[in-house]
Amino acid sequence: MTASVKAIANLALSRRSFSAAILAVLAMPQHVRAQQPEPRITALDWAWAETLLALGTRPSAIAEAELYRERVVTPELPRDVIDLGLRSWPNMELLKSLRPDLILSQAGYGVQATSLEAVAPTLALPLFTPERRPLQLAEAGLDAIAARIQREQKALQYKTEFEQKLSEVRASLRSYDGRPLLIAKFADERIFDIYGPGSLFDDVLGRLGLENAWTKSGNHWGFSTSGLDAVARNPEARLVIIEPGPPEKLFDSALWRAIPSVKANRVVTIPPTWVFGALPSALRFASILGRALQPS
Template sequence: MHRRHRLLLGRRAHGLWDAEVQLVTVPVNYLAKHALSRRSFSAAIVAFMTMPRRSRAEAFGRRIAVLDWAWAETLLALDIEPYAVTEASLYRERVVSPRLPDGVIDLGLRSWPNMELLKSLRPELILTQAGYGAAASSLDPIAPTLALPLFTPERRPLKLAEAGLRTIAERLAREPQADAFTAAFDRGLAEIRDSLRSYDGRPLLIVKFADDRLLDIYGPGSLFQDVLDRLGLASAWTEAGNHWGFSTSGLDAIARNPDARLVIIEPGPPETLLGSDLWKAIPAVRENRVVTIEPTWVFGAMPSALRFATILGKALQSA
């Protein structure tokens, strides 16, 4: 059992400490690890006291570092907050939901994380995607590592995302949470599919603009394609594309699919293109068969798949 410091702290009000005090118990090893000076020690204690109760517990509990956003969102789906995540601030912009708490430590680039920082955090577990970023062999000396596959030659990312959820849940004794999330996921997709019974059945061309002339088109092997299959929706794009299931092409790719409904993932085409004769001549544009949806993370796992299905379902109901 660790020795513990017992500290009497007053509650500050209007710049003064009032008479009410609290007895705070802080593990010595926590303080030693952070090598705090007297001044920073006091600041840390105040910060600790203002943390939500759950965060206080986790400060001395699981320290899970996640080097891939798909597994970060999966961890959150299991009701576990990661201790550190690569490109944490960018996660909040691109993945959006499930929300990443503000206090999560940023580990640098997903493709090249800050290994010194990672080592200094002394994580008890590292989650990463097999075949992307730092190799598991370089992570194992730091902490036990789960390198889980997602985008593979099998080209079934949603199936592997479901397997990854189960693997993480079993490792962290979160099987009930995994069961609950999987049930909610299946129920959500079923409800969205039912809501689209009146959809006209047009195949979808799902694109994201790289610039004013190039766009990424999602097809077989992408997470989005797997979601379309679950929803019973047809894709107009049948080319295999790259490792992640999308092809980069010009505007002519849209024109080659005149019967498709165009689904644009924000941000949409630039204003210079929107006002051009070239854009207005595209059949889907000319016939008002274009819907725009909020950003969703194509390289994600089950939470991103559900977010995409929900946003797409709402867009198509009004199409």
């Protein structure tokens, strides 16, 4: 077990005894419990927001709610969830006014946990670290959140379903030709973010038995930013583009058509999938990719 996973597993109860409060509610008779308001949980990071939703718990507020709906997509975010502004710097006055019972954040990103603790008990969980194992940390994060809100059984159920669905996707890919994949997203008209070791998508490819054509370690989040020449230098790869796809001007250009994977019609485009997500994003990516790689 890695140091980060151990740290998550051994998280202490907060000074405001959030878990004790949840246990007290669960101990109430059902008719009394039904009258109790749900804990107000704020998620400043989309990975932990989608994890909370996967556990069947609705966040009262998250950062950049509308962009979540565009880029993360599923699990679906209820329309009445309050938007707290930027993930990197949320509206702290609004956050304080909501009086949350718990704040979920990503360790090492955005507002420091020490500042958030002054507002409410905070669970700051690591996901992208020097260990470069985001899928493992995503599962550890699911367990940590579930333990904090007393949803351990739901977490176990979700992990079982996750493994089953990954196995189904892997089985569906038995007819795939085995060609390495280049997973890319346009950063601008001619620049790609390409996902390699240390990215969530690289971990998913490994679980599906697929080869990643991009072996460079890249940055802290596991991607490298490169031009079209990087794609051209991988002539045997199948290019997987996360929407939005290439701008129309580039798509119609001789430069684009000269790329080997484009010339050979080895390009697939998949719907938006959150590249910095947790288990739900990993599952969405696996499911969409599995369908995209089926023979036409």
